[in-house]
Amino acid sequence: MNLIFLGAPGAGKGTQAAIVSEKLGIPTISTGNLLRAAAAAGTKAGLEAKSYMDKGALVPDETVVGVLKDRIAEPDCEKGFLLDGFPRNTAQAQVLEDLGVKIDLVISLEVEDEEIMERMSGRRVCLKCGATFHVKNAPSTKGDLCDKCGDPLVIRADDKPETVADRLKVYHETTEPLKLFYGERDVLSEIKSTGIERTTTMILAVIEGWK
Numbered sequence: 001m002n003l004i005f006l007g008a009p010g011a012g013k014g015t016q017a018a019i020v021s022e023k024l025g026i027p028t029i030s031t032g033n034l035l036r037a038a039a040a041a042g043t044k045a046g047l048e049a050k051s052y053m054d055k056g057a058l059v060p061d062e063t064v065v066g067v068l069k070d071r072i073a074e075p076d077c078e079k080g081f082l083l084d085g086f087p088r089n090t091a092q093a094q095v096l097e098d099l100g101v102k103i104d105l106v107i108s109l110e111v112e113d114e115e116i117m118e119r120m121s122g123r124r125v126c127l128k129c130g131a132t133f134h135v136k137n138a139p140s141t142k143g144d145l146c147d148k149c150g151d152p153l154v155i156r157a158d159d160k161p162e163t164v165a166d167r168l169k170v171y172h173e174t175t176e177p178l179k180l181f182y183g184e185r186d187v188l189s190e191i192k193s194t195g196i197e198r199t200t201t202m203i204l205a206v207i208e209g210w211k
Contacts, residue, residue, distance in 0.1 A: 007109035124153035
């Protein structure tokens with residue numbers, strides 16, 4: 001199956017994509033990584049993308065989809081693929097459709113904004129060893145210090161409440177309309193994200209029922 005995961009920042013898309021990708025034996029395709037790899041490989045679409053990236057310009061949607069089409073033609077995508085980070089808006093989704101990339105199922109992970117704020121603003125990381133904690137769900141026994149190495153824990157810039165609020169605003173204005181786009185095509189399933197294992201179980205049940 002060819003899948004897309006939607007959801008606000010902090011909804012758990014990356015975590016679930018990694019789990020589902022492994023369980024189904026299909027690759028997760030990140031467009032950012034894909035563009036860099038295609039540019040390095042020197043493919044026609046990759047070199048076109050590189051010409052924009054070298055100038056610090058946004059790569060046009062048609063070029064991104066061209067690189068994507070090259071990637072999904074590879075043998076490991078025969079059973080399907082899972083898109084990560086694309087499309088980000090309805091214009092990109094339309095280009096994807098116009099260029100013949102078939103999407104079988106779009107899963108939207110639903111989480112209230114208040115919970116997103118709590119999840120993300122409560123995260124703490126150790127810059128020394130990379131350990132991650134949460135002030136409510138998985139606190140360090142040493143308070144503001146890392147359990148593992150004793151270094152101070154910090155809040156990442158993109159986890160600060162004002163930054164999270166801005167990211168949520170962009171999501172609601174730009175990416176959330178994709179739910180209507182794919183809903184009109186009868187390929188959308190909304191799932192309430194409530195804990196990793198339970199959410200995975202619900203996702204796999206939806207996928208099985210969709211086949």
